[in-house]
Amino acid sequence: MGEMTAIRDAYGAAFKELGEQDSRIVGLEADVASSTKSGIFGNAFPERYFNVGISELNMVSMAAGLARTGFIPFVNTFAVFMTTRGADPIQSLIAYDHLNVKLCGAYCGLSDSYDGASHQAITDMAFVRSVPGMTVISTADAAETRMAVFAAAAHQGPVYLRLSRACAPDFYGDDMKFRIGKGIRVRDGSDVTIITTGTVLHRAIQAAARLEEEGIRAAVVDMHTVKPIDQALIQECAKQTGAIVTVEEHSIYGGLGSAVAEVLAEHCPVPMERMGAVDFAESGDYEQLMEKYGYGPESIAQRCRDVMKRKQDSRTRRLLERTRHLF
Numbered sequence: 001m002g003e004m005t006a007i008r009d010a011y012g013a014a015f016k017e018l019g020e021q022d023s024r025i026v027g028l029e030a031d032v033a034s035s036t037k038s039g040i041f042g043n044a045f046p047e048r049y050f051n052v053g054i055s056e057l058n059m060v061s062m063a064a065g066l067a068r069t070g071f072i073p074f075v076n077t078f079a080v081f082m083t084t085r086g087a088d089p090i091q092s093l094i095a096y097d098h099l100n101v102k103l104c105g106a107y108c109g110l111s112d113s114y115d116g117a118s119h120q121a122i123t124d125m126a127f128v129r130s131v132p133g134m135t136v137i138s139t140a141d142a143a144e145t146r147m148a149v150f151a152a153a154a155h156q157g158p159v160y161l162r163l164s165r166a167c168a169p170d171f172y173g174d175d176m177k178f179r180i181g182k183g184i185r186v187r188d189g190s191d192v193t194i195i196t197t198g199t200v201l202h203r204a205i206q207a208a209a210r211l212e213e214e215g216i217r218a219a220v221v222d223m224h225t226v227k228p229i230d231q232a233l234i235q236e237c238a239k240q241t242g243a244i245v246t247v248e249e250h251s252i253y254g255g256l257g258s259a260v261a262e263v264l265a266e267h268c269p270v271p272m273e274r275m276g277a278v279d280f281a282e283s284g285d286y287e288q289l290m291e292k293y294g295y296g297p298e299s300i301a302q303r304c305r306d307v308m309k310r311k312q313d314s315r316t317r318r319l320l321e322r323t324r325h326l327f
Contacts, residue, residue: 122280
């Protein structure tokens with residue numbers, strides 16, 4: 001793992017760089033420019049940057065109008081407010097007409113830790129993943145965030161870009177390959193696969209390292225695109241390891257875990273565990289909240305041990321069923 005970089009800082013720098021390259025890029029924000037770091041773009045291009053105040057519904061509606069005139073709007077606010085207060089125009093204007101709008105949901109998961117459950121976003125992916133035509137991306141580190149910003153801009157159609165407030169270890173280099181809809185296998189393994197999205201990637205890698213000390217070989221996948229999800233990679237991992245654990249800083253309902261479970265149920269059923277939020281959290285230190293709610297490396301490692309036991313139990317049952325006629 002490399003140095004720690006704040007995801008929002010990486011986003012702000014990439015957004016400004018994108019604006020330098022394409023005059024069609026415009027920014028909108030709901031009075032949170034310093035928090036989302038979209039203000040870096042705004043300071044460079046004030047004529048293409050609009051602070052609408054605390055009015056998320058109007059902001060998303062304005063983005064639809066800008067997209068109609070040929071601009072590429074990047075809409076910036078906290079993820080929890082983007083996907084609740086802005087839900088109506090996201091669905092009825094942007095998605096319905098497949099408009100070229102990029103929704104940048106900052107402070108996702110528990111990363112707005114001290115503001116508590118009212119500002120923490122644990123249901124945002126469940127909403128946007130269900131919206132027809134929406135692409136959903138969740139980034140793990142600074143380099144991936146930069147790549148995702150440019151990929152979102154190049155993609156024709158609505159994109160939800162999920163961004164953490166937190167710092168994350170620099171894992172990828174500037175030469176990383178980022179393709180929408182294609183997950184990245186960052187660690188090979190044959191016993192269990194950990195599929196993550198967002199900044200929990202480094203915790204999954206730490207868990208895999210702990211398991212390796214026990215002789216357990218865990219593969220790790222960065223599923224940066226939750227929709228469209230990389231079905232081929234999920235099936236490949238299921239066949240190779242026979243057990244899957246998903247980890248996401250989001251509810252276990254409707255996000256990454258649900259998306260992976262749908263693929264497995266339809267194509268390659270194997271034992272699976274979903275790790276994520278099951279209830280609202282509270283205010284507090286981010287690292288302490290992550291440990292309390294089960295995102296620590298040891299918690300991830302234990303769920304891998306649990307799913308491997310289920311895999312072994314299911315194999316034993318199948319063997320008994322096949323040999324029952326011999327007794």
